Amino acid sequence: MDALLILTGIVLTLVAWVWLASLAWRQSVGVFVLALLLPWLTLFLRGFKLLPRLLLVMGLVAAGSGLYLLQRDQPERFAALISGQWMATPEASVQGQMLGQVFNPERVYWQGQTLIFEERSGERLRRALSLEFSQVPMLLEDSLIERLPGDQGGWPELVLQWHAGALEAPGLRRIADEYSLSLQFIPDPGQQSAQVRIHLHLPVSHATWLNGEATLVPVPDWLRQLGQKARQPAPEPATTELAQPARQAMADRSWQPFSVLGLVDEPDPFLGQPLRLTTWSGRVYEGRLREVSESRRLVLALPQGPNQVDLHFHPLDVRSLEVLSSP
Structure with a gap:
């Protein structure tokens, strides 16, 4: 939806821009230059037809709405769009299995207090694995998070989601603890992105594991703050x-x-x-x-x-x- 709104907004804005510039050409050189360089100012000037100005407003609203939705739902794609990095980054190399099926997430991002790995087919979500830290925010006080079966303390909740097809209901499974996790966040020097290394293994009954490294854009606020501090000493070997x-x-x-x-x-x-x-x-x-x-x-x-x-x-x-x- 966000991509459709942005594309529609750009098309409407370009059509209105050309239309307003052609109308301004008939008036004077000054008005033509104004309509060419600052077309939105024609909304407040007389001598222009209502329809092209209405198209301009609709285009700006559609593009703005699409950008807002993109920033809200997919902040890493919004940051890449603003920075000009329109091509997919090849650094992501995460692979594994989910419930016995091949799981190759191509999108990794942080939302709220959740780390999400997504595998999509076009715009349709196929599988997603999420680590929710809302109940254990104290784990985010270090860039290295490790949990083993039998460890004391809180665990990030693991959420598995899958969509088999249009004829079947989406699946959802939550795992509270008793899995093996090694998760490391490595901020880049410029604090614009971070490397995420994950090694996750669930009990055999779940037939789920995930290993690899991916790029996280943008950097979460908590990790940005940790990036300025010296990393805490590694715990005593257990x-x-x-x-x-x-x-x-x-x-x-x-x-x-x-x-x-x-x-x-x-x-x-x-x-x-x-x-x-x-x-x-x-x-x-x-x-x-x-x-x-x-x-x-x-x-x-x-x-x-x-x-x-x-x-x-x-x-x-x-x-x-x-x-x-x-x-």
């Missing part, structure tokens, strides 16, 4: 330990560094074996290798009380990997 019997069994064994790519290429000898994995954010995880997925991600099984949690790690997110040596 180590998820194995169960007590497993720790006792490994007491006489030592950890040895191992190649991440070597493990990805030949995982079979290490399936079910204890691993210690350290990410670039400083977190340390100890668990057993369950598998290397088809997308070449390490799946680490960690005990969580009476249950088990599977965490997925991209090889590029792993700073170091260690295996237990033989006793």
